[in-house]
Amino acid sequence: MRRQRTVSLLRLAPVLLIVLMLFPASVSAFRYAVAQREGNFLVFVGADGQVRHEATEMRLMYTDEPHRHYYTEAKLNDGRWFSLDKENEDIILEVQTFNPTILYRLSREMPLYSMPFNGPSYRLGRMAIPGEYPVSKKAYDFIELQLGGGQSGWIQVPENGTDLTGTQPGVFIDQPLTLDHRTNLQITVEDRFAPEISRVQTIMVPEYVTVHNASNFRPHADALWHANQHAALDYLPGVTYHYAVDHKAAYLLTPLNEATYNAGDRYLAGNGASVAIEICDHDDGKYYPQAEQNGAKLAAAILYQLGLPKENLRFHKDWSGKDCPYTMIRNERGSIGVEAFVERVETEYEALVMAYGAAVSPFKTASAPPSNVTRPESVDLPDRTEQTIMREVIVVETREDGVEETKVVMEVVNVSDLADHGALPYVAAGVFGLTVLSGIFYAVRQSKKRSGPKF
Ligand SMILES: [Zn+2]
Numbered sequence: 001m002r003r004q005r006t007v008s009l010l011r012l013a014p015v016l017l018i019v020l021m022l023f024p025a026s027v028s029a030f031r032y033a034v035a036q037r038e039g040n041f042l043v044f045v046g047a048d049g050q051v052r053h054e055a056t057e058m059r060l061m062y063t064d065e066p067h068r069h070y071y072t073e074a075k076l077n078d079g080r081w082f083s084l085d086k087e088n089e090d091i092i093l094e095v096q097t098f099n100p101t102i103l104y105r106l107s108r109e110m111p112l113y114s115m116p117f118n119g120p121s122y123r124l125g126r127m128a129i130p131g132e133y134p135v136s137k138k139a140y141d142f143i144e145l146q147l148g149g150g151q152s153g154w155i156q157v158p159e160n161g162t163d164l165t166g167t168q169p170g171v172f173i174d175q176p177l178t179l180d181h182r183t184n185l186q187i188t189v190e191d192r193f194a195p196e197i198s199r200v201q202t203i204m205v206p207e208y209v210t211v212h213n214a215s216n217f218r219p220h221a222d223a224l225w226h227a228n229q230h231a232a233l234d235y236l237p238g239v240t241y242h243y244a245v246d247h248k249a250a251y252l253l254t255p256l257n258e259a260t261y262n263a264g265d266r267y268l269a270g271n272g273a274s275v276a277i278e279i280c281d282h283d284d285g286k287y288y289p290q291a292e293q294n295g296a297k298l299a300a301a302i303l304y305q306l307g308l309p310k311e312n313l314r315f316h317k318d319w320s321g322k323d324c325p326y327t328m329i330r331n332e333r334g335s336i337g338v339e340a341f342v343e344r345v346e347t348e349y350e351a352l353v354m355a356y357g358a359a360v361s362p363f364k365t366a367s368a369p370p371s372n373v374t375r376p377e378s379v380d381l382p383d384r385t386e387q388t389i390m391r392e393v394i395v396v397e398t399r400e401d402g403v404e405e406t407k408v409v410m411e412v413v414n415v416s417d418l419a420d421h422g423a424l425p426y427v428a429a430g431v432f433g434l435t436v437l438s439g440i441f442y443a444v445r446q447s448k449k450r451s452g453p454k455f
Pocket residue numbers: 211212213262316322324325
């Protein structure tokens with residue numbers, strides 16, 4: 001009887017090993033789209049010698065196992081989804097179009113490129129000379145200058161310079177750095193720029209307002225604390241933003257014509273073309289309802305004063321799928337929730353239109369962005385506590401006639417139980433495998449010992 005059991009366990013061993021080896025691989029196949037939206041994108045593929053593709057759709061994907069891993073996919077012209085490989089220097093840029101053009105004043109010679117990418121094959125071998133140029137396109141830190149005679153060329157402006165005035169080769173003419181305080185902003189707004197070293201210092205033409213929650217629930221983490229924290233940043237990339245707002249006041253920490261690292265979307269419009277507002281939910285939301293109301297007034301004032309349509313309000317989650325604004329998404333700490341917040345911003349915006357007339361772009365030669373701009377369709381992360389997957393497990397069953405039988409069955413596993421464990425599944429699988437093997441080894445030895453004298 002004992003001998004028979006040993007044989008069945010030994011037969012089981014290879015099956016067990018195969019399942020243990022396949023376990024991490026099968027789990028890693030689970031991918032989620034965290035944000036998907038339309039836009040005007042350029043994809044440069046490092047492996048193909050920086051071949052350029054145009055794309056009108058992108059999405060951020062992530063896998064949960066064996067390690068949490070985010071990556072970007074772009075839908076190329078041929079309809080296939082291409083996964084960008086950062087290691088391979090694949091780059092995706094979002095192209096902003098200005099119609100009519102904005103004027104850029106170039107103050108020193110800059111090399112020209114045929115595309116907004118500094119790969120060797122895109123160098124034109126010519127320089128743009130100082131002067132004023134109409135600009136119809138911008139792609140993060142690249143600006144397309146209209147050179148006259150139907151000619152155009154891209155220049156790259158530096159990112160992360162230590163001196164904005166010294167490193168930037170020029171400026172967009174008449175672009176505001178702050179809100180106009182002559183109008184009634186209805187809340188206290190203090191302009192308090194962080195030192196240049198604490199900012200991204202990449203030129204921006206704002207097209208959106210992006211709302212965040214600070215999600216720091218400690219008692220001291222109000223807007224002034226955030227302003228001081230931002231000013232103390234002495235390295236980049238850190239998280240940077242334009243405004244911190246609470247129940248009392250708003251602080252402008254980055255000029256409105258500079259990009260920030262707020263949205264987690266690198267060279268796309270969340271970082272490169274939006275004014276970021278952090279609404280404080282400190283002291284576990286004790287003052288949150290008023291802070292949120294101030295945030296809505298601020299968002300409306302920015303959209304209005306920059307001449308943007310009220311539909312250009314965005315949330316962090318729209319850009320990268322991040323669970324932000326955290327408090328607002330959950331209707332917690334007295335929040336009115338995302339939908340009611342959008343309505344409140346629209347109401348505040350309409351009130352400004354009633355008081356001061358239609359929103360006018362401060363760019364002398366620029367019109368408001370196209371009116372067909374729509375809120376990007378974001379694919380909300382499924383509630384992972386309710387997500388389940390099937391996986392194979394081996395069970396040993398005793399039949400009615402007393403004979404043991406091994407079977408491979410499907411088991412329902414809660415995804416949240418698998419998330420964020422890093423190397424743990426491998427370690428657990430290894431320990432389990434060793435335990436089973438040593439059990440088999442022990443059983444074989446025992447059976448040999450006991451049955452020994454009989455032979
Ligand atoms: Zn955020």
